[in-house]
Amino acid sequence: MSGKPKDKASQSMAPVDDLAKLVVTIRPLHPETAIHAQTIRLRSGDFPFYFGRRVNHRHEVARHVDGQELKIVDKGPFQVSRNHCSLEISDGQVVVLDAGSTLGTIVNGQSIGRKAGCFIATLKAGVYELTLGTAHSPHRFEISVEFD
Template sequence: LIDKAPYNISRNHALLEREADHVVISDRGSSLGIIVNDAHIGGKSKDRQATLDDGDNVVILGGRMSPYQFRVEVSRQ
């Protein structure tokens, strides 16, 4: 992703992993964190990971006004 000032994302911002029967997103030490379904992880938050819900999830890299907003669909198939 190409990010221009004011910067929203870090070079190694997030990690998505499947763990058993769910998907987890982890903040990898970014400055602004990640917003996952309205919950903030990383950045100034003490929480560093969140479990994605089955179905649609909203993931924002950086702050709420970041242009890097994604819909992530999780299916158990």
């Protein structure tokens, strides 16, 4: 990949005017994921936030080098890559960035990742469904972007 990744959601770009008011809520949508992850609320200082597969089957939110991460227990055939995707702030906007995961990431039905040919989706204020892996993956989350 050369240059800046293409953005499939460019038509929905909306700059984040006041990052101090930004609240992003991550809520698991499937019981298999919900038993391992609680609802997570992020403020502008909590980004980037990483999603990946837990290798040793412990469940926790741990500090990443420059953000937070949620490591998910996934059973074969795996849907979630070890380093799957992240929520980040880029150019004043909230984005989902696929990290080159094997099966990709789906944001509101739109695939991003290696197979899709683009790696980024921009999130404006609203509610989104984030799926790690294929459309049949149990690892789905509701992502709410709002300003309080």
